[in-house]
Amino acid sequence: MLILLIEKTNSIQMKLKHFINLEWKQYFRSAYWQKSMALNVLLVFVALYFVVTFLALGIALYPILKDTFPDQDPLNIVNSYLFYWFLADVIMRFFFQKLPVMSVKPLLTLPVKRSKVVNYVLAKSCFSFFNFLPLFAIIPFGTMLLGNGYPAVSVVSWMVSIFIITLGINFLNFIIENFTSETELSFLPIIALGGSLFALNYFNIVSFTSLVSGAISSIYDTPLLLVVPLLLLVVLYVLNYSKLKAKLYLDSSLKTKVQEVNASNLEWTRKFGDAAPFMQLDLKLIWRNKRPRSSIFILLIGLLYGLFFYPNPVYQDQSWMFAFIGIFVTGIFLINFGQFIPAWDSGYYKMLMSQNIPYKQYLKSKFTLMAVSVVIMFILSIPYVYFGWNILLAHLAAAIYNIGINTHVILYAGSFNRKKIDLNQRAAFNYQGTGAVQWLLGIPLMFLPLAIFGGVYALFSFEIGCLVLAVLGLVGVVFHQKLMTIITTKYLDSKYKMIQAFGQDN
Structure with missing residues (x-):
């Protein structure tokens, strides 16, 4: 019996080691991993920042609470905030x-039990940064409690209970994602649920603060x-x-929902000449797939963006921001959709x-689609004139700048895209396909026109700043053909690198 148990344990360890080895090779043999090194280094520094912050919080929390509230137990104060x-x-x-996730389909043709694969995926999630970050605050705070005479068994039970709840939230998150991933704007249910719980607690309808605090205190008192x-x-x-294992089949991806497709012939696109067929494909792609369809929903957010600033008296005297807001309002589709060109077509890029x-001709259709979106967004933003004619002027200058400059900038940046996009993945807060290119694009798209307009505004006037932006945009329009030739050459140089990168899984 003991021999069988040892053999079983060794078998599990060998399979686990094999899974880790496969993922390690997958990561370093991918074409895109070197492209992401700069972003990975940045994420490491961000992670270190949060680690140091939580560590400092855990060390300083007990003495700060003791000095601020000398008549209260610091542990009870901390427990009262655990709900939040x-x-x-x-x-x-x-x-x-x-x-x-793993590339599990090749494993399904091999003598590897599905239970082993599922257990590995779930076990791997336990090593998430989100699970270990709270420990940098919990352990120092618990050590401070032990140093001030709190019972050792109770303090350890308290720390372990917090960690177990953290792991529970880890698995609860995947269940929530599973239920919301099939819906458009999938973040709305979690926002509504979180807001409702917060409101119920805030208005003392249901005191979740007391419930959570009482439960944790009970564990502290009775380990x-x-x-x-x-x-x-x-x-x-x-x-x-059970949910993951039920979906782990070779043909699971072949099961699709049967639904009626309301197709349109898009006759109006014929006015754009030889770019019309590609525009029709882009429009159908946007309308029929979750991820690109989010670009349409975000148009409303971008259109209403100005309402956060223009009615606010604080920003009435900060006219240098109007051009920045105009760039965002009129260029929201350009920015959101354009940053992933040509990754939207990555699934069939090789065939294309x-x-x-x-x-x-392919790039011309992308340019035309973005330019038309800028014109439409400018027309829809005309009612902002209610807050002043200078806002309308800033939006007009920003729209011309978007068409003449930002469209070319975003097309050129697209030649550096190397990450594939799954069009059927959920749209909201999906970072698949996001790399260093997308993070760096904000500088030329948003901050460069802000710097130009702000500098001219400070030296001369608001009207001259708008004129400079408009003139730069018109220069881009005049040299459009030359710029497109340069961009096309860059895409042709990167053509086979993109084909190779898009053929791999991210």
Whole structure:
């Protein structure tokens, strides 16, 4: 019996080691990993910042609370805020944490049990940064409690309970994602749920603060109650296990929803000449797929962006910001859709490039679509004239700048895109396909026109600043053909690199 148990343990360890080895090779053999090194280094510094912040919080929290509230127990104060901590953790994980996945389909043709693969994926999620970050605050704070005479068993039980709840939130996040991923604007349910819980607690309808504080205090007083959050953790794990295992089949991706497609012939696009067929493909792609369709919903957010600033008296005397707002309002589609050109076509890019199609004609359709969106957004933003004629002037100058300069900038930047996009993934807060190019694009798209307008505004006047932006945009329009030739040449030079990169999984 002992020999069988040892053999079973060794088998599990070998499979785990094999899975880790496969993912390690996948990462370093991918064409895009070197392109992401700068972004990875930046993320490391961000992670270190949060680690140091939480560590400083854990060390300083006890003495600060003791000095500020000498008549209260610091541990009880911390427990009273745990509800807000857990609620914030759920929301942050929903937006930023994704279930770690593997390229499991090749494994399904091999003698590897599906249960082993699912267990590995779920176990890997336990090593998320979100799970270990709270420890940098919990452990120092618990050490301070021990140093001030608190019972060791109770303090350890308190720390373990917080960590178990954190792991439970980790698995709860994947269940929430599973239920919301099929809906448009999938972030709305979690925002509504989080807002409702906060409101119920804030207005003392249901005191979740007291409930959570009381539960954690009970575990502190009676360590045997640790079995309750532990059982909840097991239940959440089993639920995730059953859902993932049920979907782990070779033909699972072939099962599609049957629905009626309301197609349009898009006859009006014929006015754009040889770019019309590609514009029709782009418009159909946007309307029929989750991820690009988010560009349409975000148009409303961009159109209403000015309402955060123009009615506010604080910004009435800050006219230098109007051009920045105008760039964003009139260029919201250009920025959101354009930053992933040509990655939107990554699923069939190889086939597209094998056709006898002039590359310049392909890029012309993208330019035309973005330029038309700028014109439409400017027309829709005309009612902002209610807040002053200078706002309308700034929006006009920003629209011309977007058409003449930013369209060419974003097309040129697209030649550096190397990450594939799955069009059927959820739209909201999906960072698939996002790399260093997308992060750096904000500088020339948003901050460069702001710097130009702000500098001219400071030296001369608001009207001269608008004129400079408009003139720069007109220069871009005049030299459009030359700029497109340069951009096309760059795409042709990067053509085979993009084909290779888009053929791999991110």
